[in-house]
Amino acid sequence: MDLGDRVSVSRDGVSYEGILMPTRSDNVVIKLDNGYNVALRRPGCNIQLIAKGRETVLPQKQLSWREGLPQVSILSTGGTIASKVDYRTGAVTSQFTAGEIISAIPDLEEIANYKAFVIYSILSENMMAGYWSELARAVAREIRSGSEGVIVTHGTDTMTYTAAALSFMLETPVPVVLVGSQRSSDRPSSDSSMNAISAATVAVSDIAEVSVVMHEGMSDDYCSIHRGTRVRKMHTSRRDAFKSINQPPIGRVDYLRREIETFGAYRRRGEVELALHEEIEPRCALVKFFPGASSKILDYYVDEGYKGMVIEGTGLGHVASSWIESIRRAVDSGIPVVVTSQCMRGRICDRVYDTGRDMLAAGALEGGDMLAEVALVKLMWALANTSGEEELESVIRRSIAGEISASTPATT
Numbered sequence: 001m002d003l004g005d006r007v008s009v010s011r012d013g014v015s016y017e018g019i020l021m022p023t024r025s026d027n028v029v030i031k032l033d034n035g036y037n038v039a040l041r042r043p044g045c046n047i048q049l050i051a052k053g054r055e056t057v058l059p060q061k062q063l064s065w066r067e068g069l070p071q072v073s074i075l076s077t078g079g080t081i082a083s084k085v086d087y088r089t090g091a092v093t094s095q096f097t098a099g100e101i102i103s104a105i106p107d108l109e110e111i112a113n114y115k116a117f118v119i120y121s122i123l124s125e126n127m128m129a130g131y132w133s134e135l136a137r138a139v140a141r142e143i144r145s146g147s148e149g150v151i152v153t154h155g156t157d158t159m160t161y162t163a164a165a166l167s168f169m170l171e172t173p174v175p176v177v178l179v180g181s182q183r184s185s186d187r188p189s190s191d192s193s194m195n196a197i198s199a200a201t202v203a204v205s206d207i208a209e210v211s212v213v214m215h216e217g218m219s220d221d222y223c224s225i226h227r228g229t230r231v232r233k234m235h236t237s238r239r240d241a242f243k244s245i246n247q248p249p250i251g252r253v254d255y256l257r258r259e260i261e262t263f264g265a266y267r268r269r270g271e272v273e274l275a276l277h278e279e280i281e282p283r284c285a286l287v288k289f290f291p292g293a294s295s296k297i298l299d300y301y302v303d304e305g306y307k308g309m310v311i312e313g314t315g316l317g318h319v320a321s322s323w324i325e326s327i328r329r330a331v332d333s334g335i336p337v338v339v340t341s342q343c344m345r346g347r348i349c350d351r352v353y354d355t356g357r358d359m360l361a362a363g364a365l366e367g368g369d370m371l372a373e374v375a376l377v378k379l380m381w382a383l384a385n386t387s388g389e390e391e392l393e394s395v396i397r398r399s400i401a402g403e404i405s406a407s408t409p410a411t412t
Helices: 098-104 106-110 129-144 159-169 192-203 296-303 321-332 354-361 372-385 389-397
Strands: 006-011 014-020 027-031 037-041 046-051 071-076 113-118 149-153 176-179 210-215 222-227 231-233 242-244 251-254 259-262 284-288 308-313 337-341
Touching: 006 027, 006 037, 014 037, 071 129, 098 106, 098 113, 106 192, 129 149, 129 159, 149 192, 159 176, 159 210, 159 231, 159 372, 176 192, 192 210, 192 222, 192 251, 210 242, 222 242, 284 296, 284 372, 296 321, 308 372, 321 337, 321 354, 337 372, 372 389
Parallel strands: 071 113, 071 149, 149 176, 176 210, 284 308, 308 337
Antiparallel strands: 006 014, 006 046, 014 027, 027 037, 210 222, 222 251, 231 242, 251 259
């Protein structure tokens, strides 16, 4: 039997009928008629063929240039706007053209003219630092070619890391919008269409920053516009999983009216010239402290030749006193150590308690109210784009892309 065949699968006296789907596991996965998948352990399964599937091609709309509409580029990294799997047959297609996207989400055609390119097709957990550089170069290329906005489709699990990387790598005169989908396009509760349309609305707007546009709530009314260095995925599966941390969102998109309401300052279209700083140092580590954790984890990264470390400390940014000497050893070895907090909100302050002051005396750098993952990406970027310890420390301490606030709001 082949992918896309209609099958009946029986196991332990229970039978399911549906379409045989791709899987990377040893399970049998079929798509039921209600749109949901079911996975059964292969040993003990009885699989019977009901009907052979047929490979289909995603529909392609023939696009014509529409006068008066801006040009927007869509760069795919593996996220979903138009599904890569034909859920009626199980067939997988690697095509990703503007015609396919518009056929899947026709309302996009009212917003802009589009070009579409596949940069890479990976699950977002397979993202690597080097891919961020490649993506930043692709975004810059599209801006230079005349695109008035760029949309990056991305898997949601690591989208915030990529958003942070692009925020540091690009000084952009046009909007750069990352968008994803929590639920696949075949499901009645899918958020892919609304997110894509809202992302396109931002891409032609005046908000010339790197942002993440995703569902604001559980209803199909608004999408939030999150600054690329201030957003975290806060839920595994909800459509409103993405939230701005320590800062309100830049704004929101009214999906039905396609209008944008902004909540604060942002860089406007054309305020800066395009600049690309795509270098990155991938040999950095993010270490989460926990009670009883051994400081040998820091020694390991020093011995393995890592170039930087970010520590997620407790509360105001603390670790056990037994970690102080390992922090000092790292710093003395030329490895910067940046301290952030495991808390979702607030900022660190290592001057309140003795351990914090000892960390600073050992050479640790305070991360302000940066998210830990943003601090990691910033450190990777700073190591590749600065010369010397003094310049590096200056870059870490000051806000480059809105990642650090002078004061942290109490209500975000």
